[in-house]
Amino acid sequence: MPSAPKKLLGFWDLLSISLGQVIGTGVVVLTGFAISMTGHGVPWAFIFGLAIVAIPTLCIAALGSAVPSTGGNYTYVRDLLGRKTSFVYLAILLAAQIFLAVFALSFANYAQGLLSDNAAKNFNLKIVAVSVITIVYIANLFGLKTAARLQNVFVLGLITALLCFIGFGIPHVQDYAPYVAPKTVFVDGFSGFFAAAFLLRMALVGSEFVAEFGGEMKDPGKTIPLVMGTTLAAVIMLYFGVAIVATGVLPIDVVAGKNLSLVAKKIFSAQMYAAFIIGGVLVALVTSLNAIFAWCTRGLYMASLDGWLPKKLAMQNRFGTHYIFLSVFFLVGLVPILVDMDKHHIEALGNAFGAVFGIMPVLALMNLAKRNPKAYAAAPFKLPLWAMKVLPPIALLIYAYGIYFSWDYIGTKAALVLLAYAGLAAAYAYWRDPVVKKTMDNDQAAQTP
Numbered sequence: 001m002p003s004a005p006k007k008l009l010g011f012w013d014l015l016s017i018s019l020g021q022v023i024g025t026g027v028v029v030l031t032g033f034a035i036s037m038t039g040h041g042v043p044w045a046f047i048f049g050l051a052i053v054a055i056p057t058l059c060i061a062a063l064g065s066a067v068p069s070t071g072g073n074y075t076y077v078r079d080l081l082g083r084k085t086s087f088v089y090l091a092i093l094l095a096a097q098i099f100l101a102v103f104a105l106s107f108a109n110y111a112q113g114l115l116s117d118n119a120a121k122n123f124n125l126k127i128v129a130v131s132v133i134t135i136v137y138i139a140n141l142f143g144l145k146t147a148a149r150l151q152n153v154f155v156l157g158l159i160t161a162l163l164c165f166i167g168f169g170i171p172h173v174q175d176y177a178p179y180v181a182p183k184t185v186f187v188d189g190f191s192g193f194f195a196a197a198f199l200l201r202m203a204l205v206g207s208e209f210v211a212e213f214g215g216e217m218k219d220p221g222k223t224i225p226l227v228m229g230t231t232l233a234a235v236i237m238l239y240f241g242v243a244i245v246a247t248g249v250l251p252i253d254v255v256a257g258k259n260l261s262l263v264a265k266k267i268f269s270a271q272m273y274a275a276f277i278i279g280g281v282l283v284a285l286v287t288s289l290n291a292i293f294a295w296c297t298r299g300l301y302m303a304s305l306d307g308w309l310p311k312k313l314a315m316q317n318r319f320g321t322h323y324i325f326l327s328v329f330f331l332v333g334l335v336p337i338l339v340d341m342d343k344h345h346i347e348a349l350g351n352a353f354g355a356v357f358g359i360m361p362v363l364a365l366m367n368l369a370k371r372n373p374k375a376y377a378a379a380p381f382k383l384p385l386w387a388m389k390v391l392p393p394i395a396l397l398i399y400a401y402g403i404y405f406s407w408d409y410i411g412t413k414a415a416l417v418l419l420a421y422a423g424l425a426a427a428y429a430y431w432r433d434p435v436v437k438k439t440m441d442n443d444q445a446a447q448t449p
Contacts, residue, residue, distance in 0.1 A: 020287030100333025161280030169245030
């Protein structure tokens, strides 16, 4: 029988994991695309993107405060939307972590860019990508505290690099008038501005996954919403500064569609530029990998206790790591690299799966007050009843628009793969549900005095 998780994590541990999950490649990659959509409106598009992200974040924070538990998002879906739905959610979440391969491959690509032309020709992208994902996987095998310490170091380096980008870049920004002129903020009208904000919201998501540690933290009812709120407040200030430098140093037509490297080369010396790429871009990729590995096993662990999976799979090593489940996620990220799967296809599949599983815990909030009124009443952080009915449907509309907006990027093939996979997961859920119901009823009876 797997041992109960220990309460290991404090505010600073969770904040570093949350910051590492949020501050990833989004800001260094997506900013250039947003510039092509809305020019000098990018700093304001980040603010608008925060408003978009805030809606589902508030929902998850309210759930985490009311019913904190290990595998938080899985348990919210299970208890508030239904057992079978929770397994489908978990299966889609697992598949979405194919995106781990994107982080590893991007790390290899950026590392190659630091080399001379001759050295770059002999650079093996696959070996480097496999190496970085393997190193982060091994670090997480040594337990949650080890992963959190690793994250603390990486996040500190990452934030320092972005602050240097802002600090060295601001003196190069000579004209601030374009940031308040409608013609240069709304280059393609409000639709272009909204499209840029919706794209940039991808650089702001991730803090909601601290709910996965609900059973492994101190005072989760207060800590979960506090970490999520602090993360978004810190990140938006950082991103606003980055966006000012990204749009104010070089002409808009030069940086549109490009990543931050062009501006970095302008404001930094050669040595500082290399330090920025290593301490900023590469570390961002590693923190994203590490954060996912840190939280990803929690839902599978709870599913094994419920009977969806054999309990033997939830075995822990001496560091308290569910090493079999961690290895499953490692393989999900590793296999696409080994088989030379195109990075665009990996991104398309990851986004297709992510768009579906991300909305499910948010919708669960609608049933919290009805199905668990005591938990709602006792929650340190709660939303009004009207907000719990209104905000999830608004979030659903935003996700629906996002899928529509991203259809050309996701592609019909990826959508068909998602539907087929979800169908198989649903079929298994219906077949296995009687066993799960019996297991959960027996556990509940054993806990009843």
